[in-house]
Amino acid sequence: MNLKQPTIKQEPSSKEFEQNYLPGLAIDMVIFGFHQNQLKILLLQYQNTGLYALPAGFIRKDENLNDAAKRILQERTGLQNIYLEQFYTFGDMSRHDKKPMQKIMRGKGINAKDDHWLLSRFISVGYYALVDYTKAVPIPDLLSDGCDWYDLSNLPPLILDHQDMMAKALTTLRENLDRKLIGFNLMPETFTMAELQSLYETILGQQLRRTSFQRKLLNLGILERVAKRWTGGAHKAPYLYKFASDKVRE
Amino acid sequence: MNLKQPTIKQEPSSKEFEQNYLPGLAIDMVIFGFHQNQLKILLLQYQNTGLYALPAGFIRKDENLNDAAKRILQERTGLQNIYLEQFYTFGDMSRHDKKPMQKIMRGKGINAKDDHWLLSRFISVGYYALVDYTKAVPIPDLLSDGCDWYDLSNLPPLILDHQDMMAKALTTLRENLDRKLIGFNLMPETFTMAELQSLYETILGQQLRRTSFQRKLLNLGILERVAKRWTGGAHKAPYLYKFASDKVRE
DNA sequence: TTCTTTAAGTGCAATTAACAAAAAAGTTTG
DNA sequence: CAAACTTTTTTGTTAATTGCACTTAAAGAA
Numbered sequence: 001m002n003l004k005q006p007t008i009k010q011e012p013s014s015k016e017f018e019q020n021y022l023p024g025l026a027i028d029m030v031i032f033g034f035h036q037n038q039l040k041i042l043l044l045q046y047q048n049t050g051l052y053a054l055p056a057g058f059i060r061k062d063e064n065l066n067d068a069a070k071r072i073l074q075e076r077t078g079l080q081n082i083y084l085e086q087f088y089t090f091g092d093m094s095r096h097d098k099k100p101m102q103k104i105m106r107g108k109g110i111n112a113k114d115d116h117w118l119l120s121r122f123i124s125v126g127y128y129a130l131v132d133y134t135k136a137v138p139i140p141d142l143l144s145d146g147c148d149w150y151d152l153s154n155l156p157p158l159i160l161d162h163q164d165m166m167a168k169a170l171t172t173l174r175e176n177l178d179r180k181l182i183g184f185n186l187m188p189e190t191f192t193m194a195e196l197q198s199l200y201e202t203i204l205g206q207q208l209r210r211t212s213f214q215r216k217l218l219n220l221g222i223l224e225r226v227a228k229r230w231t232g233g234a235h236k237a238p239y240l241y242k243f244a245s246d247k248v249r250e
Numbered sequence: 251m252n253l254k255q256p257t258i259k260q261e262p263s264s265k266e267f268e269q270n271y272l273p274g275l276a277i278d279m280v281i282f283g284f285h286q287n288q289l290k291i292l293l294l295q296y297q298n299t300g301l302y303a304l305p306a307g308f309i310r311k312d313e314n315l316n317d318a319a320k321r322i323l324q325e326r327t328g329l330q331n332i333y334l335e336q337f338y339t340f341g342d343m344s345r346h347d348k349k350p351m352q353k354i355m356r357g358k359g360i361n362a363k364d365d366h367w368l369l370s371r372f373i374s375v376g377y378y379a380l381v382d383y384t385k386a387v388p389i390p391d392l393l394s395d396g397c398d399w400y401d402l403s404n405l406p407p408l409i410l411d412h413q414d415m416m417a418k419a420l421t422t423l424r425e426n427l428d429r430k431l432i433g434f435n436l437m438p439e440t441f442t443m444a445e446l447q448s449l450y451e452t453i454l455g456q457q458l459r460r461t462s463f464q465r466k467l468l469n470l471g472i473l474e475r476v477a478k479r480w481t482g483g484a485h486k487a488p489y490l491y492k493f494a495s496d497k498v499r500e
Numbered sequence: 501t502t503c504t505t506t507a508a509g510t511g512c513a514a515t516t517a518a519c520a521a522a523a524a525a526g527t528t529t530g
Numbered sequence: 531c532a533a534a535c536t537t538t539t540t541t542g543t544t545a546a547t548t549g550c551a552c553t554t555a556a557a558g559a560a
Contacts, residue, residue, distance in 0.1 A: 022274050025373060065341020065373060089339045089375050091315020123275060123315060125339050175429075193538080212518060214539075235537040236525040444507085462548055464508075485506040486556035501560100508555070516547070523540070530533085 014117045021058040023117075026124045027069050028090075028162065029055045030169035031077065033133035034186040038151045039202045041166060042076060042138055043158070045146035048107040051100055052156045054165060055147070056124070069127045076147060077129075077136040083185040084129045087172040090161060091123040100159040108143055128169040130185035170203075177203055181222065184243035190226050192238040193217075264367050271308040273367075276374045277319050278340075278412065279305045280419035281327065283383035284436040288401045289452045291416060292326060292388055293408070295396035298357040301350055302406045304415060305397070306374070319377045326397060327379075327386040333435040334379045337422040340411060346371040350409040358393055378419040380435035420453075427453055431472065434493035440476050442488040443467075 017023075031042040043052045057072035059065055066086070074080055098119045105112045112119060138147035150156065158166070177183055183199055197213050217223060224244040267273075281292040293302045307322035309315055316336070324330055348369045355362045362369065388397035400406065408416070427433055433449055447463050467473060474494040 022371075022373065024272050025275060059341065059373075061371070062343065064343050065339065068341075086339060089315065089336060091309065091318075091375070093312065093314050121272075121311070123272065123309075125341070179425075209518070210538090211520085211540085216517085235527070235535080236539080238538055442507090459549065460507095461509080461550075466548085483506085484504070484558035486508080488507055503558105503560070505557090505559105506555100507557105508553100510551105510553070512550090512552105514547100514549075516545105518545070519543085521540105521542080524538075526536085526538095528533105528535075530531100 017058070017117050020060055022061060024120060024122055025059055026122045027057050027059065027065075027072055028124045028126050028165055029057075029069070029072055029076070030087075030126065030128040030166050031055060031073065031136075032128060032130050032169075032173065032186060033136060033149055034199050034202070035133040035149070037198045037202065038153065039199075040133065040149040040151055041155075042136070042147060043150050043156070044140060044144035045148065045156075046104045046107055046143065047145040049103050050157075051104060051159050052150075052162075053100075053144075053159045054162045055141070057141075065125065069125075073127075073129050075141070076139055077131060078139065079131055079136055082129050082131055083182055084127055085172075085176075086125060086127050088126045088165075088168050089123065090126060090165060092161070093121070095124070095161045096121040097160060104143055124165075126165050126169060128173060130173075130182060132186070132188055134188055174204060181220070187243070190240040190242045192240060194238060196241070267308070267367050270310055272311060274370060274372055275309055276372045277307050277309065277315075277322055278374045278376050278415055279307075279319070279322055279326070280337075280376065280378040280416050281305060281323065281386075282378060282380050282419075282423065282436060283386060283399055284449050284452070285383040285399070287448045287452065288403065289449075290383065290399040290401055291405075292386070292397060293400050293406070294390060294394035295398065295406075296354045296357055296393065297395035299353050300407075301354060301409050302400075302412075303350075303394075303409045304412045305391070307391075315375065319375075323377075323379050325391070326389055327381060328389065329381055329386055332379050332381050333432055334377055335422075335426075336375060336377050338376045338415075338418050339373065340376060340415060341373040342411070343371075345374070345411045347410060354393055374415075376415050376419060378423060380423075380432060382436070382438055384438055424454060431470070437493070440490040440492045442490060444488060446491070 029042075033040045033042070042055060044055055045052050055072065055076040057068065057075070059068040063071070066084075069084055069086070070080070070082075073082055073084060098114070101118055102112060105116075105118065133149070138149070140147040152166075152170070155163070155166070157163075173182075177200065183196070183203070186199060187196065193214055196217065197208060197210065200213065201208055222244055223241045226240040226242055279292075283290045283292070292305060294305055295302050305322065305326045307318065307325070309318040313321070316334075319334055319336070320330070320332075323332055323334060348364075351368055352362060355366075355368065383399070388399070390397040402416075402420070405413070405416070407413075423432075427450065433446070433453070436449060437446065443464055446467070447458055447460065450463065451458055472494055473491045476490040476492055
């Protein structure tokens with residue numbers, strides 16, 4: 001069924017890119033989700049290459065950097081008003097390696113010259129986003145053939161320095177978890193205390209004590225107990241909580 | 251004595267810049283120092299303009315981003331092996347305002363066309379550095395007429411978004427102060443406990459309790475008491491401490 | 501020696517976190 | 531229908547940290 005087909009959508013021409021986008025600068029996104037007690041990130045997959053990469057994009061000449069990040073996130077997930085934070089800008093020479101992109105373009109039937117704009121040196125601003133797994137609708141971009149969630153504990157090999165980017169994003173997330181109370185962005189509307197604890201444990205990579213965790217989070221005064229309860233087994237049903245954003249001062 | 255002189259050093263020509271530097275990307279530096287119980291930063295001053303700016307520079311095409319930052323810091327202070335950390339990348343459209351740079355160039359007798367490369371949109375990577383005030387030797391760059399320390403509590407008006415940059419750098423410094431134990435980089439070789447406390451109080455913008463502060467820092471086990479003491483007045487002389495970097499694990 | 505002044509250390513209350521045990525709320529089972 | 535079982539939630543008890551007042555230490559001056 002899957003015969004070789006001509007590329008339908010065209011990636012931007014050199015001229016089109018130069019006219020509309022800032023040269024040499026890109027945005028890479030580490031989009032975190034949480035599902036079945038696993039921390040996940042969104043990756044693009046390229047056919048016939050075995051290569052995987054973080055979602056990325058470029059900055060329009062008339063666009064704020066942060067707005068470009070929001071746009072790129074929206075393009076890959078369909079989501080708006082998402083927790084999104086810049087965490088580091090990557091500018092080592094070693095990240096300038098033409099091979100992966102050449103392979104990706106060949107896989108798409110694009111015959112790129114050595115000075116194609118996509119093969120030049122890029123400095124990349126890293127952002128990480130925290131999204132509700134159940135709400136995101138992953139969408140591939142022009143060059144990729146798949147956009148899907150992957151377990152952080154079991155990632156495929158990533159191109160260039162994307163593994164380092166992911167690691168740095170995770171470190172930043174860990175450092176900000178308590179300080180900025182951002183974990184809730186990864187949860188659905190309502191959740192049990194055990195689920196929330198599991199999220200914290202997964203992000204921090206360590207076990208937490210049930211009682212301490214519960215007392216600490218409840219004392220923050222930002223959780224609201226929802227009247228309803230779980231349908232459950234032969235035991236006490238856990239309370240459901242929701243994040244009371246109106247109680248957060250800042 | 252100071253008659254109008256022709257510019258001696260020439261700023262890079264458009265061609266020279268395009269050949270050697272990454273376009274549209276700059277580095278801005280918030281260089282912190284501490285002297286006489288005041289937190290200070292290094293600013294460039296432009297003659298005949300009343301304008302002040304953070305030290306800045308560009309990235310060579312064959313240079314790592316972090317190496318460019320080190321180079322720029324070295325060019326303005328003469329210092330190497332300094333604590334230097336990237337804190338944010340600024341990319342709002344609103345920071346693209348040609349007027350200040352035009353004024354600076356006119357002040358230097360440069361007749362810049364409207365499409366001069368220095369007047370284009372720049373996205374700027376912010377770094378902050380912590381230096382020993384007594385060791386830095388401020389040096390102006392090609393366009394500026396002065397490079398000096400200014401009290402953080404009494405800054406002259408800065409161009410563009412440099413005030414925001416400074417504020418963000420200070421916030422980052424505050425957040426990292428305890429976590430990364432970086433305050434010592436602002437101190438001379440040896441210092442008294444009172445001086446160290448004054449530094450912390452100045453950075454954090456709040457008074458600290460002496461006993462708690464002392465107990466906490468000594469318990470960290472990273473301070474070494476130096477045998478020598480102060481020459482002093484009619485009272486007990488304070489101990490001198492030095493930072494025992496070999497005792498810091500990380 | 502005694503006084504004055506500033507530095508450094510100590511003891512205790514108050515707050516916060518760590519650990520342990522008990523109570524609560526469901527369902528299943530005899 | 532009550533006893534048993536299971537998981538959630540709350541309540542104490544102990545240990546660690548911090549805030550605060552006070553004591554001790556050191557050095558020159560009277």
